[in-house]
Every structure is written in structure tokens, then in C-alpha cells.
Amino acid sequence: MRASLIQIAVDxxxxxxxxxxxxxxxxxxxxxxxxVVLPELWTTGAFAYEEFGREAEPxxxxxxxxxxxxxxxxxxxxxxxxxxxxxxxDSGSAAFDSGSAAxxxxxxxxxLVFSPSGELAAVYRKIHRFGFDQGEAVLMSAGRELVTVRLxxxxxxxxxxxxxxxxxxxxxxxxxxxxxxxxxxxxPERRRAHWTLLARARAVENQAFVLACGTAGTHAGVPQAxxxxxxxxxxxVLAEAGSAEEVLTVDLDPAKTAATREQFPALKDRVLGLAxxxxxG
Ligand SMILES: O=C(O)CCC(=O)C(=O)O
Numbered sequence: 119m120r121a122s123l124i125q126i127a128v129d130x131x132x133x134x135x136x137x138x139x140x141x142x143x144x145x146x147x148x149x150x151x152x153x154v155v156l157p158e159l160w161t162t163g164a165f166a167y168e169e170f171g172r173e174a175e176p177x178x179x180x181x182x183x184x185x186x187x188x189x190x191x192x193x194x195x196x197x198x199x200x201x202x203x204x205x206x207x208d209s210g211s212a213a214f215d216s217g218s219a220a221x222x223x224x225x226x227x228x229x230l231v232f233s234p235s236g237e238l239a240a241v242y243r244k245i246h247r248f249g250f251d252q253g254e255a256v257l258m259s260a261g262r263e264l265v266t267v268r269l270x271x272x273x274x275x276x277x278x279x280x281x282x283x284x285x286x287x288x289x290x291x292x293x294x295x296x297x298x299x300x301x302x303x304x305x306p307e308r309r310r311a312h313w314t315l316l317a318r319a320r321a322v323e324n325q326a327f328v329l330a331c332g333t334a335g336t337h338a339g340v341p342q343a344x345x346x347x348x349x350x351x352x353x354x355v356l357a358e359a360g361s362a363e364e365v366l367t368v369d370l371d372p373a374k375t376a377a378t379r380e381q382f383p384a385l386k387d388r389v390l391g392l393a394x395x396x397x398x399g
Pocket of ligand 1: 247248278280281305306309
């Protein structure tokens with residue numbers, strides 16, 4: 119399986135429409151890959167909080183249309199990264215935390231996955247919002263649903279940026295059948311060491327490939343880490359990008375996940391339902 123991670127530069131001096139066209143062209147250039155991945159919030163930038171509301175789109179807005187077409191033209195599975203999604207105001211289902219943002223329905227940090235025929239294969243709304251008491255954590259609502267996508271040869275588990283810090287989410291994806299974990303991110307340079315370490319940790323503990331695609335460039339004064347990375351189920355780094363815009367292409371054998379789990383069956387040794395610590399005295 120050939121995977122291409124498009125580490126696109128998100129700089130605020132480039133208009134969103136231009137970046138969207140550029141991203142589509144980059145996807146088309148990956149014809150011959152099986153899976154193409156874009157990063158988190160690459161239309162606005164993950165830290166350009168003021169742009170979230172301004173550039174928010176309905177699920178089937180301009181990014182959806184552009185990316186569906188690009189996936190079809192290239193004949194690839196496309197994880198199109200995430201968009202600031204403006205959901206309909208009546209979208210209070212079990213899949214959503216219906217906390218609302220100003221100016222219409224709630225905003226979500228929403229990833230879209232397309233099949234090679236351009237059909238929408240999955241929608242993932244980021245569960246762990248970043249920012250503590252500001253930024254995304256305040257402006258966006260949280261998804262509530264784990265998402266996996268069946269591809270020929272492997273099952274993807276989908277996660278977004280800050281999710282990488284929460285191992286229980288990834289274990290949930292593994293329990294749902296994930297063998298390849300895809301993380302779309304806009305990770306800042308100042309915590310690059312965590313990015314690399316956590317990508318490897320999620321691969322080792324879940325005995326799964328990790329394909330983590332970040333952004334390059336600087337927006338809202340936050341230099342981005344780049345360093346998109348592909349890690350195999352044994353924790354070996356198969357490929358790592360530099361800091362600038364780059365397409366990271368890697369050939370991987372999806373059968374390695376099952377082989378690693380068979381040869382070193384640590385996942386089978388999980389002990390669930392432990393009793394809480396007893397209070398003495
Ligand atoms: O966890 C981190 O250090 C970065 C997370 C982040 O930037 C995000 O989720 O947008």
C-alpha cells in the first residue's frame with residue numbers, strides 16, 4: 119500500500135481559495151498512491167481562531183466538493199484532513215455534543231474521508247478540542263463518535279491532532295478493528311518532541327501503523343512543526359518529513375499489523391475491569 123501525506127504550508131498570506139486549489143492539485147499529483155492524507159484545518163490553520171467562524175463550511179461545502187473531485191480524479195482513498203464545519207442548528211444527535219457556537223449551528227473540527235470514486239466514506243468530528251479555556255476548546259463543539267474506515271487490506275482509525283494525547287481513544291479504535299491509525303494535525307513547533315514521541319507510542323502500544331500528517335508554515339504567529347511521520351506497528355519510523363511543505367510518500371505492508379500482533383501478542387494480555395484502589399483505614 120502506498121500512502122502519501124501532504125504536509126501543506128498554512129500561511130495566512132495565502133487566501134483560503136488558493137490553498138484549496140493547491141491542495142486539490144497536490145492530491146491529483148498522488149495518482150498511483152492508494153491513500154492520501156491532508157492535515158487538520160488546513161483551510162484556515164488550526165490556530166487562526168478568528169477564521170473558524172468566517173471560513174466555516176457545511177459538510178458538503180466547497181472543500182467537500184473540491185476534495186471529492188480530486189479523490190475521483192486521482193483514484194485514491196483520500197483523508198481530506200479537517201475543516202471548520204458549521205453543522206445545521208438542529209444537529210443534536212448522540213454523535214454530537216450539541217454545545218453551540220455563535221452565528222448558526224455548532225462548529226466542529228470535522229475530517230472527511232473519500233473513496234477513490236469520490237464518495238464520502240467517513241466523517242469524523244474531533245473529540246478532544248485543544249485550547250483549555252480558549253480557542254478551539256471554546257469555539258468548537260466536540261464529536262462523540264469513534265470512526266473507522268474499511269479500505270482494501272486495512273482498516274483505518276481516524277483521529278485529529280490533540281486526540282494523539284489520549285491513548286484510550288486509540289485503544290477504542292483498535293477495539294473497533296483499526297489496524298492503521300491516521301492522525302490529521304496542525305501541531306505547533308514548540309511541542310514537536312511530543313508529536314514524534316506520541317506517534318511512536320500510539321504505534322507501539324496499539325501494534326498499528328501510525329500515519330500522522332501535520333502542517334508546515336506559520337499562521338496566527340504559531341510556527342508549525344511539520345515533521346509528518348509514518349511509524350510501523352513495531353514503532354520503527356518508516357519516514358519523517360522536514361519542517362517545510364512536502365509530500366511524504368511511503369510504501370507499507372498492511373499485513374505487518376496482524377503479523378506483529380501475532381508474533382508479540384501483548385494486546386491479548388490486556389486486563390480489563392480492574393477494581394479501584396482500596397482505601398486503607
Ligand atoms: O497537543 C498539542 O500539543 C497540540 C494540539 C493542537 O495543536 C491541536 O489539537 O490543534
